Amino acid sequence: MSILEIKQIATREDNYVYLLRDPIQNRVAAVDPSDFQPIANALDNLGWTLTDIINTHHHNDHTGGNLELKTKYKCSVVGPLADQSRIAGIDIKVGDGDLFSLGNANAKVFDTPGHTSGHIAFWFEETKALFCGDTLFALGCGRIFEGTPEQMWTSLKKLRDLPDDTQVFCGHEYTQSNARFAVTIETGNQNLKKRVKNIDALRAENKPTVPSFLGEEKKTNPFLRCDRFEVAKAVSLKPNDAVSVFAEIRNRKDVF
Ligand code: ZN
Numbered sequence: 001m002s003i004l005e006i007k008q009i010a011t012r013e014d015n016y017v018y019l020l021r022d023p024i025q026n027r028v029a030a031v032d033p034s035d036f037q038p039i040a041n042a043l044d045n046l047g048w049t050l051t052d053i054i055n056t057h058h059h060n061d062h063t064g065g066n067l068e069l070k071t072k073y074k075c076s077v078v079g080p081l082a083d084q085s086r087i088a089g090i091d092i093k094v095g096d097g098d099l100f101s102l103g104n105a106n107a108k109v110f111d112t113p114g115h116t117s118g119h120i121a122f123w124f125e126e127t128k129a130l131f132c133g134d135t136l137f138a139l140g141c142g143r144i145f146e147g148t149p150e151q152m153w154t155s156l157k158k159l160r161d162l163p164d165d166t167q168v169f170c171g172h173e174y175t176q177s178n179a180r181f182a183v184t185i186e187t188g189n190q191n192l193k194k195r196v197k198n199i200d201a202l203r204a205e206n207k208p209t210v211p212s213f214l215g216e217e218k219k220t221n222p223f224l225r226c227d228r229f230e231v232a233k234a235v236s237l238k239p240n241d242a243v244s245v246f247a248e249i250r251n252r253k254d255v256f
C-alpha cells in the first residue's frame with residue numbers, strides 16, 4: 001500500500017490538473033493534463049519525471065497535453081475503455097470495477113457516464129482521494145452532454161457511496177457559481193449557508209475551493225441530494241422520483 005503525494009495545478013481559465021507521486025516506486029501521474037507546458041514546468045520544478053497520464057474523459061481541456069507529454073516522457077496513458085477511440089495516445093483501457101495501480105497505490109475505477117458517454121473516475125482508497133473529472137464538482141455536477149439524467153444520477157450515487165473523508169479532486173474551479181445556484185434550491189440548509197461563506201472567503205483571496213470532502217458534498221451539494229425530501233419539495237416534485245428531481249435541478253442550473 002502507498003499514500004500518494006498530490007500537487008494541484010491550475011490551468012486555462014478554471015481547470016485543475018493533478019500530479020500524483022507514489023513515493024515507493026517513484027511513479028508520477030498527471031490527471032487530466034489540459035496542456036503540455038504548465039505540466040512540464042510543474043514537473044521540472046518538482047524534479048519529478050512523468051510515468052503515467054490518467055484521463056477521466058475525452059474533452060480537450062482534460063486530454064490536450066496527452067500527446068506532447070507522451071512524446072517527451074514516454075509515459076503511458078490510461079483512460080476509459082468505453083471511449084478509447086476519443087482518448088489521444090491511450091495505452092491502458094479501463095472500466096467499471098477495474099483496478100489501476102500507480103506504483104504501490106491502487107485505484108478502483110468507476111464508470112460515471114452522463115457528462116460524456118465514456119466518463120470514468122479513479123478512487124485511491126488508501127490516499128482517500130477521488131479523481132472524478134467533470135462528473136462531480138464541489139457543490140455541483142457536470143453538464144449532461146452525452147448521457148441522460150438517469151445515467152448521471154446513477155453515476156453520482158456511485159460516488160456518493162464512498163466514505164465521507166474522501167477528498168474530491170474535481171476538474172474545475174466552478175464552486176462559487178455552483179454555490180450561487182445551490183442556495184436557490186436548498187434555502188433552509190444551514191450547512192450550505194456556512195459553506196458558501198467559506199467559499200466566498202477563499203475566492204476573495206483567490207484560493208482554491210478544491211479539493212472538498214465528500215462528507216461535505218453529501219450535506220450541501222444539491223445534485224447529491226435529489227432523493228431527499230427537502231430537495232424534492234423545493235422543486236415541487238416527489239422524493240421517490242429522484243431522477244426527475246435530478247433532471248429538474250440540472251435543467252435549472254443549465255439556464256441559471
Ligand atoms: Zn468535460
Ligand code: FE
Nearest residue numbers: 059061134171
Ligand atoms: Fe472539463
